Amino acid sequence: MTADIITIGDELLIGQVVDTNSSWIARQLNLAGISIRCRTAVGDKAEQITEALDTAIVHSDIVIITGGLGPTRDDLTKQTLARWLGVELVFDRATFDRVERLLTSRGIDPGGINRSQAMLPEGCRILPNDLGTAPGMWMEREGRVIISLPGVPFEMKGLMEGQVLGMLRERFPTESIIHRTALCFGLAESTLAERIESWEDALPHWLRLAYLPNPSGVRLRLSAYGVDPLLAGREIDERFERLRQLVPDYFVGFYDSVNQAVADLLTASGHTLAVAESCTGGAISASLTAMAGASAYLLGSVVSYSNELKQSVLAVDAGDLERYGAVSRQVAEQMAVGVRRLCNSDYALATTGIAGPGGGTPLKPVGTVWIAVATPSELFSHMIRLGDLREQNIARASASAVNMLRLLLIGRPEVATSDGLL
Amino acid sequence: MTADIITIGDELLIGQVVDTNSSWIARQLNLAGISIRCRTAVGDKAEQITEALDTAIVHSDIVIITGGLGPTRDDLTKQTLARWLGVELVFDRATFDRVERLLTSRGIDPGGINRSQAMLPEGCRILPNDLGTAPGMWMEREGRVIISLPGVPFEMKGLMEGQVLGMLRERFPTESIIHRTALCFGLAESTLAERIESWEDALPHWLRLAYLPNPSGVRLRLSAYGVDPLLAGREIDERFERLRQLVPDYFVGFYDSVNQAVADLLTASGHTLAVAESCTGGAISASLTAMAGASAYLLGSVVSYSNELKQSVLAVDAGDLERYGAVSRQVAEQMAVGVRRLCNSDYALATTGIAGPGGGTPLKPVGTVWIAVATPSELFSHMIRLGDLREQNIARASASAVNMLRLLLIGRPEVATSDGLL
Numbered sequence: 001m002t003a004d005i006i007t008i009g010d011e012l013l014i015g016q017v018v019d020t021n022s023s024w025i026a027r028q029l030n031l032a033g034i035s036i037r038c039r040t041a042v043g044d045k046a047e048q049i050t051e052a053l054d055t056a057i058v059h060s061d062i063v064i065i066t067g068g069l070g071p072t073r074d075d076l077t078k079q080t081l082a083r084w085l086g087v088e089l090v091f092d093r094a095t096f097d098r099v100e101r102l103l104t105s106r107g108i109d110p111g112g113i114n115r116s117q118a119m120l121p122e123g124c125r126i127l128p129n130d131l132g133t134a135p136g137m138w139m140e141r142e143g144r145v146i147i148s149l150p151g152v153p154f155e156m157k158g159l160m161e162g163q164v165l166g167m168l169r170e171r172f173p174t175e176s177i178i179h180r181t182a183l184c185f186g187l188a189e190s191t192l193a194e195r196i197e198s199w200e201d202a203l204p205h206w207l208r209l210a211y212l213p214n215p216s217g218v219r220l221r222l223s224a225y226g227v228d229p230l231l232a233g234r235e236i237d238e239r240f241e242r243l244r245q246l247v248p249d250y251f252v253g254f255y256d257s258v259n260q261a262v263a264d265l266l267t268a269s270g271h272t273l274a275v276a277e278s279c280t281g282g283a284i285s286a287s288l289t290a291m292a293g294a295s296a297y298l299l300g301s302v303v304s305y306s307n308e309l310k311q312s313v314l315a316v317d318a319g320d321l322e323r324y325g326a327v328s329r330q331v332a333e334q335m336a337v338g339v340r341r342l343c344n345s346d347y348a349l350a351t352t353g354i355a356g357p358g359g360g361t362p363l364k365p366v367g368t369v370w371i372a373v374a375t376p377s378e379l380f381s382h383m384i385r386l387g388d389l390r391e392q393n394i395a396r397a398s399a400s401a402v403n404m405l406r407l408l409l410i411g412r413p414e415v416a417t418s419d420g421l422l
Numbered sequence: 423m424t425a426d427i428i429t430i431g432d433e434l435l436i437g438q439v440v441d442t443n444s445s446w447i448a449r450q451l452n453l454a455g456i457s458i459r460c461r462t463a464v465g466d467k468a469e470q471i472t473e474a475l476d477t478a479i480v481h482s483d484i485v486i487i488t489g490g491l492g493p494t495r496d497d498l499t500k501q502t503l504a505r506w507l508g509v510e511l512v513f514d515r516a517t518f519d520r521v522e523r524l525l526t527s528r529g530i531d532p533g534g535i536n537r538s539q540a541m542l543p544e545g546c547r548i549l550p551n552d553l554g555t556a557p558g559m560w561m562e563r564e565g566r567v568i569i570s571l572p573g574v575p576f577e578m579k580g581l582m583e584g585q586v587l588g589m590l591r592e593r594f595p596t597e598s599i600i601h602r603t604a605l606c607f608g609l610a611e612s613t614l615a616e617r618i619e620s621w622e623d624a625l626p627h628w629l630r631l632a633y634l635p636n637p638s639g640v641r642l643r644l645s646a647y648g649v650d651p652l653l654a655g656r657e658i659d660e661r662f663e664r665l666r667q668l669v670p671d672y673f674v675g676f677y678d679s680v681n682q683a684v685a686d687l688l689t690a691s692g693h694t695l696a697v698a699e700s701c702t703g704g705a706i707s708a709s710l711t712a713m714a715g716a717s718a719y720l721l722g723s724v725v726s727y728s729n730e731l732k733q734s735v736l737a738v739d740a741g742d743l744e745r746y747g748a749v750s751r752q753v754a755e756q757m758a759v760g761v762r763r764l765c766n767s768d769y770a771l772a773t774t775g776i777a778g779p780g781g782g783t784p785l786k787p788v789g790t791v792w793i794a795v796a797t798p799s800e801l802f803s804h805m806i807r808l809g810d811l812r813e814q815n816i817a818r819a820s821a822s823a824v825n826m827l828r829l830l831l832i833g834r835p836e837v838a839t840s841d842g843l844l
Contacts, residue, residue: 013458015449016634016643018442022463027437036435038470041444041461048460055477179436188530190555193494200495210432210466211494212439213574221438275725281711282704285725289703292779292812294727300735301725303697303707309722309765313735343731357714385529387553390714392576420529 001172002037003029004056008049008067008077009151012041021066021156032165033177034062035225044068049080057144061172064164067151069134071116078137081148082121085139089119092126099133127163131155138167145171178224178232182240183252183261185217185403186421192218192250199246203239206232215395216257217403249407249415258403259287265409266297266347273405274343275301276314276335278326279353279369283398299343304335314338325364327352329381332370336381340374347409348374351401356390369397373405373416380408382417396422423594424459425451426478430471430489430499431573434463443488443578454587455599456484466490471502479566483594486586489573491556493538500543500559503570507561509544513537514557517548521555549585553577560589567593600646600654604662605674605683607639607825608843614640614672621668625661628654637817638679639825671829671837680825681709687831688719688769695827696765697723698736698757700748701775701791705820721765726757736760747786749774751803754792758803762796769831770796773823778812791819795827795838802830804839818844 005022012019022039029036037060042048049068056063068077082089096118117133120126127136127147132155137148147164149156184192189211193200200209206227212219222239224232244251255261266273275284275298285301288294302313307326310316316334324330332352340348353369360366367386372379384400386393400422407416415421427444434441444461451458459482464470471490478485490499504511518540525532539555542548549558549569554577559570569586571578606614611633615622622631628649634641644661646654666673677683688695697706697720707723710716724735729748732738738756746752754774762770775791782788789808794801806822808815822844829838837843 011632012445012461013448014452015445015447015458016632018440018445019461020440023434023437023440025437026435030436037465038474039434039441039463043459052460179438181438188525188528190493190525190533190536191530194533208432208496210496211492212433213492221433223432223436277704277707280708281716281720282699282707282723282725283711285699285704286702286708286816289705289725289727289777290813290816294703298703298725299728300731301704301723301727302735303704303711303720303723303725305711305717305723306721306765313722313724313764342735343728355711385527387528389553389576391712392553394708394712422528422530 001034001062002060003034003062003064004037004060005039006049006052006056006063006065007039007041007151008044008065009041010043010074013043021151021153024153024157025064025066025160028160028165030177030179032169034168034172035177044074044076046076046080046083049077050084053084053146057141057146061144062168063144063146065146065148066156069148069150071133077148078119078121081137081139081146085121085141087122090122092118092120095120095126095128095135098128102133127159129155129159131158136164138164178227178229178236179221180236180240180254181212181219181221182243183217183219183255183257184247184250185252185258185399186250186415187218187247188422189213189218192247195247196243199239199243204235207235207239215392216259216399217252219256249412252403252406257287258399258406259291262402262406262409263288263291263294263297265406267293269409271297271346272299272343273297274299274339274345274348276339276348276350277301277303278305278310278335278351279355280351280394280398280401281305281355283394284349284351284401287398299345302339302342310335313342315341327354327364327368327370329370329372329383332372333379333381336372336374337379346376347405349401349405351397353393353397355393355397356388367393369393369400371397371401371404373408375408378413380404380413380417382421384422423456423484424482425456425484425486426459426482427461428471428474428478428485428487429461429463429573430466430487431463432465432496435465443573443575446575446579447486447488447582450582450587451486452599453601454591456590456594466496466498468498468502468505471499472506475506475568479563479568483566484590485566485568487568487570488578491570491572493536493555499570500541503559503561503568504543507543507563511541512544514540514542514548517542517550517557520550524555549581551577551581553580558586560586600649600651600658601643602658602662602676603634603641603643603678604665605639605641605677605679606669606672607674607680607821608672608837609640609669610844611640614669618665618668621661621665626657629657629661637814638821639674641678671834674825674828679709680821680828681713684824684828684831685710685713685716685719687828689715691831693719693768694721694765695719696721696761696767696770698761698770698772699723699725700727700732700757700773701777702773702816702820702823703727703777705816706771706773706823709820721767724761724764732757735764737763749776749786749790749792751792751794751805754794755801755803758794758796759801768798769827771823771827773819775815775819777815777819778810789815791815791822793819793823793826795830797830802826802835802839804843806844
């Protein structure tokens with residue numbers, strides 16, 4: 001069972017908005033066992049919409065369209081769909097009444113708007129929309145299903161969840177698709193791929209592997225198509241377990257980020273954390289607190305951008321700052337010790353480095369970052385060398401620092417400070 | 423001049439990632455006067471990639487492809503492109519050396535897998551990639567241009583900005599499109615639209631207005647198509663000047679964010695800033711330090727997640743914490759005063775609130791945020807009420823806090839603390 005998704009709107013073609021609708025729809029359909037063949041975004045032009053419909057209907061059982069259902073003149077989806085189906089737009093009294101009630105309840109004069117919203121392609125099945133003025137539409141042609149939904153994300157989601165997904169499950173009982181994704185951190189994508197080559201070769205043909213690298217590590221996704229879900233789930237679990245045994249220090253687990261792993265470890269053990277950030281400028285704290293529940297383990301952070309603050313608040317030695325420079329093992333370690341004492345936490349994490357674009361020297365080029373972790377009884381530090389891009393350097397230094405803490409929390413100090421670690 | 427954008431990757435079809443590449447590319451091409459006809463996302467399957475290429479090449483002068491260039495086996499773009507063009511993949515020594523240098527400089531063993539990164543379609547023009555192992559490729563067929571770029575966003579952007587856009591401008595001289603975008607902050611989109619209705623109505627027909635709301639305010643974009651650039655630029659400047667006079671306290675300027683405006687104001691005046699963050703958890707510091715040059719004005723920040731830290735480091739009164747609670751005017755003001763003293767800065771900004779999902783009470787529901795600013799001589803505070811979503815609350819509270827500082831920096835204390843302000 002396959003589907004095409006067509007999103008309609010000029011704003012999608014001038015880069016004014018990022019299309020989140022189609023990835024949301026893709027995820028929902030996948031969970032329902034429907035594969036997406038293609039996602040297409042076209043403008044509010046009848047010709048482009050028709051062409052996209054013509055292509056989609058040849059290849060897929062289901063075509064889901066969003067957007068272009070507004071009452072203004074630039075929205076053409078309904079007219080184009082009606083012409084494409086060879087039917088007329090006809091007035092629907094129930095939709096008219098519903099739109100009038102909705103607008104009145106919001107203190108808006110319905111005016112002429114709602115009449116155009118009640119003009120719908122003859123013979124379509126109307127999907128009432130409780131959250132806006134444009135109803136969804138379910139149409140059929142040559143055994144294929146075409147579904148048109150409004151482009152406003154929460155209206156689209158309301159219709160999908162409340163009506164469309166159930167109707168699709170009824171109409172197309174599907175085979176199962178199972179995905180599971182694990183995170184690896186500390187090895188470059190190519191190095192990881194070499195290390196696990198034999199594991200990858202041994203995967204059964206019905207399991208597909210995908211590499212998804214980002215600053216937070218390399219995610220590996222296994223997907224099983226058309227296999228009994230229980231069997232597939234068990235096989236995927238076993239394969240990932242073998243992967244864990246193959247690269248135990250780099251296999252983080254079933255997380256999207258190392259932050260989630262560290263949050264789980266700290267929350268489970270009841271330990272607390274403090275952070276001292278220089279080059280990461282608050283990015284570690286912000287990414288930890290972006291997850292609900294951070295107050296269970298994070299006591300606080302100090303962003304010590306100036307050397308004065310490193311001395312006055314974190315008790316970094318002025319002589320060491322002078323002698324070794326702010327980007328040094330000594331200063332990173334003293335920052336970690338200082339913020340741990342300040343916050344009275346179990347663990348502390350510190351970063352100091354040169355994010356760029358300025359500030360580099362021949363000995364300490366842009367991208368040089370020192371990371372230190374203070375545990376209840378010991379002190380560790382490690383240097384990494386990143387690239388030239390500030391944004392990228394901040395993201396990667398943050399993730400590497402959190403991963404270093406993770407390795408110490410799971411008792412792998414020799415890995416946490418090993419040279420090859422990213 | 424039209425372009426098609428094809429993004430490649432199974433992850434785009436199962437909804438695992440949101441495709442930000444194609445909207446970014448669309449925006450850049452638009453600015454260069456190239457219209458996008460269609461955006462298509464397909465999986466890592468040779469048949470789907472070929473089909474998308476066949477369709478695109480018929481309709482557009484330019485086809486830009488991203489993704490599927492990794493060294494792992496799931497990536498098929500190069501092989502598919504070569505077959506589609508009727509050429510072989512051939513070894514490129516310069517690319518091989520470049521990849522080896524890049525990996526070695528990052529402390530990664532190049533190994534054998536990166537040899538595959540140097541196998542490229544015969545006759546293509548190679549676009550060297552300084553930021554990753556996959557080079558871009560520029561190919562031509564029947565007068566159309568096909569450009570293949572890596573899917574990693576910063577590598578793609580590096581190649582587009584450094585090479586592709588310039589090459590396209592040379593190859594396809596286009597009619598002019600001029601866009602200019604100004605930021606407004608502090609009014610809801612619909613309220614702003616009502617206030618500036620007459621201004622909008624008076625725009626000449628060849629100027630198009632677009633509203634671009636996000637947590638950082640409402641950006642207004644004026645676009646002129648096919649008009650003499652000098653004339654268009656002058657007219658746009660005049661229109662924006664009238665807009666500024668219409669809503670002087672909400673018109674921030676030609677910025678993407680209030681952070682940029684505040685960074686400019688502080689840098690120009692030579693004043694310094696310290697930040698104390700509770701509910702925003704480091705997001706203000708991280709967003710300020712994400713911009714190069716932050717060390718010119720930002721001395722440091724304290725993320726005081728725990729009440730103990732509020733007392734010990736920021737000198738918030740224990741009795742007031744007890745009496746008024748951590749989310750209160752008193753605590754916000756004391757945090758601002760405390761961090762200003764700690765860092766010895768000219769200005770200080772503080773936030774304390776309930777980001778959610780937990781922690782709300784009937785009197786202080788989730789979304790309640792107190793913001794305080796300490797200036798060299800005075801102290802201001804203001805409460806805002808946001809929604810239920812943690813991520814949005816953090817983003818909006820951060821932006822509102824920075825905007826409050828902005829209003830005080832430009833001498834508008836009565837607006838900074840006014841009730842209607844978002």
